[in-house]
Amino acid sequence: MDPSKVEAILSWPAPTNATEVKSFHGLCSFYRKFIGNFSGICAPLIDTIKGGRKCLFVWTNEASRSFETLKRKIAEIPTFGLLDFHKVFVVECDSSNRAIGGVLSQEGRPVAFFTENSNEAKQKYSTYDLELYAMVQALRKWRHYLPPKEFIVFTDNHALSFLNRQEKLHHRHVKWMEFLQYYTFTIKHKKGVANKVADALSRRSLTIQEVQLESAGIHTIKDMYATDDDFKEIYKGKGQTSNVGLYTPLPIPSKPWDLVSMDFVLGLPRTKFGYDSVYVVVDRFSKMAHFIPCKTTHDASHVVGLFFKEVVRLHGLPMSIISDRDPRFIGHFWRTLWKKLGTNVALSSAYHPQSDGQTEVINRSLGNLLRCLTQEYDSSWDSILAQAEFSYNDSINRSTGMTPFQVVYGVRPRGIMELRDVSHLEKKSALAEDFAKVMKDVHDQVRNRLHHTTEKYKAPIDKKRRDLQFQVGDLVMVHLKKERFPKEKYTKLMMKKLGPCKILKKCGNNAHQVDLPSSIGLSPIFNVADLYPYKGSIDDVFVAGEQRLQHDESLKEISQPSTLEIESILDKRVTKQTRRKVYYEYLVKWKHQPLEEATWMSKEAIEKAGF
Structure with a gap:
C-alpha cells in the first residue's frame, strides 16, 4: 500500500478531549464492516467518553493502543479496494475553517484519503469558496485516476450542485473552473450528516450513527395488486412506459442528402433582427447540418422558403424528410407540396423523440456551441450561427469517422487557423486522376462505417429490451402520458391506461395506429412501449370515465394529423x-x-x- 494514500489517517494525532474521540470513532464506524472485531477494538476508546461532560477526560494506555490499532486496520490492504478503471469513481470532499479533506472510493470501498490544512488566507474564504477549493484540491490530488471517464463528486454544500449554471464568476473561481473543465463529472449534494468520511477528515468532530431497516418480502406486495379483490381494478388503471420494442434504426441512405431530418430549436433570446429560434436540417448520411435562423411565428410557407434557399440550392431535393409532429409539418400545405415534388414525408410517433434522436442530439450540440461562442452577449447569437455551423461540419463524427465536409466534398476546407496536417484522404483526393472513384470509395467507406456503428449501438440496447409484436385487430391497453394532454385537461385522478383499444394499422415494428375514441382528441399513433396486451374481457374495462368503449364502425375512421x-x-x-x-x-x-x-x-x- 502506498503510504501517501493513507497519510491522513496514519498521521491523525491522539485525541485530547471527548469530542475528538467521537470524531475519530465516527470515521472508523463508516468502515466497520471491513474491520474484524470492531466493537472489541473500540471498547477502550468508548470508555474514555463515558460519563458525559461532568467526568474528567482521561487518555489511558489501552485507549492509545486501541487508537493505533484502528488506524492500522483502516490502512490495511483488506480494507482498501483495488483500483478498477472499469468501475465508477466516487469523490467525497468537505471543508472546515482549519482543513479540507476527501476520500476516493469505488463501490463503497475506500481507495485513498486526502487532507490538507488551511492557512490563514484560506481560513478567511467563504463556505462556498472553501467547499469549491476542497473539490479542486481533491481532483488535483487524484488527477491520474479520474480523467479517462465520468465520475461522481459528493459535497454537502448544496450551492455547488449548480456550479455549471453560474452566469458570473468571481476572479478566484475563474482558474478553478478552468481546471475543472478538464474532467467529466456529476456533482451531487449529500447532507453533512451523511458525508461522513470527508467531514471527519476536515473537521475531526462528528459523531456518526447509521440505522438501516430491511423487511424481508416487502417487495412481493407489488405482485399481489393484480389479483387482490380490493386493488385489482385500480391496478388496471395504473400505467407506465414498459421496456419493450427492439431498437429499430432508420434505413441508411446510399448517398449524401437523400434522407434528411429537420427540427426547431425554440426559446432562444430574441435578436435585433427578430429571430428567436433555429431551423436545423441534418443529412442522415454525411451528418452535415445547416443552422438557419428563423422566427417562431413563421408558418409552413416561410419554412419551405428557407429550406429551398439554404438547402435545396446547395444539395437538391431529398428523397425523404423525417421530422416530428410540429403543426407546420403536419399541415395540408406542407404535405401536398412534398407529395407533388416526389419527396416522402415521414413523421415520428407522437411524444416519442427517440424516432429522430440524431436531430435531438445535434440540437443539444448547437446549444453548447452557442453558449460557448456568445458568452454574455446572448442576444447576438444569430451573428455567430455561421461559425457554429462551420465548426460542427468540420468536426469528426463518431459514427462516420470523418467530418461532414469530407463525406460530401472529399476534402476538409481551410479554417481561419489551419494548424492540422493534411490527412491521407486529402492527398489522395488532390492527386487522384478519377475524382468520382475517390468519392465512391469515400461513400462506401462511410456506409460500411454507419452499418457497423448501427449494429454496435443496437446490440447492447436490445439486451435490455424484449421484443413485443402486435397484429392488426389485437386488443391493447394504451398508456396515456401526461405530456399528451393540454395543461387544462390533465388531472392527477385521470386513468393512466385507456382501453381496450383495437390495433388498426402497423406503422413499423414499434409504432401502431390505435382505435381511440374521437372525444379523446389525441394522436392515435403510439409506440409499442406505451401499449400493453389486453388479457381480460371487453366488458371489464371502462374508457377513462366515459361510457364503455364500443367497437363500432364509427370509431374506425379517425381524422389523421396529415389531413388537418x-x-x-x-x-x-x-x-x-x-x-x-x-x-x-x-x-x-x-x-x-x-x-x-x-x-x-x-x-x-x-x-x-x-x-
Missing part, C-alpha cells in the same frame, strides 16, 4: 402596419385537435388551406 382541416378563427393580431395597409395573423383552431394546438397563420396560408 381548419375549424374556426379564434383571434387575430397585427404583425405589420404601413401607411396604406395593415397585415394580420389569425389564430386557427384545427378540427379534432385540442385548443393548445391552435396555430397563428397569415391570410395567404389560410387561403392555401382551402378555408
Whole structure:
C-alpha cells in the first residue's frame, strides 16, 4: 500500500478531549464492516467518553493502543479496494475553517484519503469558496485516476450542485473552473450528516450513527395488486412506459442528402433582427447540418422558403424528410407540396423523440456551441450561427469517422487557423486522376462505417429490451402520458391506461395506429412501449370515465394529423402596419385537435388551406 494514500489517517494525532474521540470513532464506524472485531477494538476508546461532560477526560494506555490499532486496520490492504478503471469513481470532499479533506472510493470501498490544512488566507474564504477549493484540491490530488471517464463528486454544500449554471464568476473561481473543465463529472449534494468520511477528515468532530431497516418480502406486495379483490381494478388503471420494442434504426441512405431530418430549436433570446429560434436540417448520411435562423411565428410557407434557399440550392431535393409532429409539418400545405415534388414525408410517433434522436442530439450540440461562442452577449447569437455551423461540419463524427465536409466534398476546407496536417484522404483526393472513384470509395467507406456503428449501438440496447409484436385487430391497453394532454385537461385522478383499444394499422415494428375514441382528441399513433396486451374481457374495462368503449364502425375512421382541416378563427393580431395597409395573423383552431394546438397563420396560408 502506498503510504501517501493513507497519510491522513496514519498521521491523525491522539485525541485530547471527548469530542475528538467521537470524531475519530465516527470515521472508523463508516468502515466497520471491513474491520474484524470492531466493537472489541473500540471498547477502550468508548470508555474514555463515558460519563458525559461532568467526568474528567482521561487518555489511558489501552485507549492509545486501541487508537493505533484502528488506524492500522483502516490502512490495511483488506480494507482498501483495488483500483478498477472499469468501475465508477466516487469523490467525497468537505471543508472546515482549519482543513479540507476527501476520500476516493469505488463501490463503497475506500481507495485513498486526502487532507490538507488551511492557512490563514484560506481560513478567511467563504463556505462556498472553501467547499469549491476542497473539490479542486481533491481532483488535483487524484488527477491520474479520474480523467479517462465520468465520475461522481459528493459535497454537502448544496450551492455547488449548480456550479455549471453560474452566469458570473468571481476572479478566484475563474482558474478553478478552468481546471475543472478538464474532467467529466456529476456533482451531487449529500447532507453533512451523511458525508461522513470527508467531514471527519476536515473537521475531526462528528459523531456518526447509521440505522438501516430491511423487511424481508416487502417487495412481493407489488405482485399481489393484480389479483387482490380490493386493488385489482385500480391496478388496471395504473400505467407506465414498459421496456419493450427492439431498437429499430432508420434505413441508411446510399448517398449524401437523400434522407434528411429537420427540427426547431425554440426559446432562444430574441435578436435585433427578430429571430428567436433555429431551423436545423441534418443529412442522415454525411451528418452535415445547416443552422438557419428563423422566427417562431413563421408558418409552413416561410419554412419551405428557407429550406429551398439554404438547402435545396446547395444539395437538391431529398428523397425523404423525417421530422416530428410540429403543426407546420403536419399541415395540408406542407404535405401536398412534398407529395407533388416526389419527396416522402415521414413523421415520428407522437411524444416519442427517440424516432429522430440524431436531430435531438445535434440540437443539444448547437446549444453548447452557442453558449460557448456568445458568452454574455446572448442576444447576438444569430451573428455567430455561421461559425457554429462551420465548426460542427468540420468536426469528426463518431459514427462516420470523418467530418461532414469530407463525406460530401472529399476534402476538409481551410479554417481561419489551419494548424492540422493534411490527412491521407486529402492527398489522395488532390492527386487522384478519377475524382468520382475517390468519392465512391469515400461513400462506401462511410456506409460500411454507419452499418457497423448501427449494429454496435443496437446490440447492447436490445439486451435490455424484449421484443413485443402486435397484429392488426389485437386488443391493447394504451398508456396515456401526461405530456399528451393540454395543461387544462390533465388531472392527477385521470386513468393512466385507456382501453381496450383495437390495433388498426402497423406503422413499423414499434409504432401502431390505435382505435381511440374521437372525444379523446389525441394522436392515435403510439409506440409499442406505451401499449400493453389486453388479457381480460371487453366488458371489464371502462374508457377513462366515459361510457364503455364500443367497437363500432364509427370509431374506425379517425381524422389523421396529415389531413388537418381548419375549424374556426379564434383571434387575430397585427404583425405589420404601413401607411396604406395593415397585415394580420389569425389564430386557427384545427378540427379534432385540442385548443393548445391552435396555430397563428397569415391570410395567404389560410387561403392555401382551402378555408
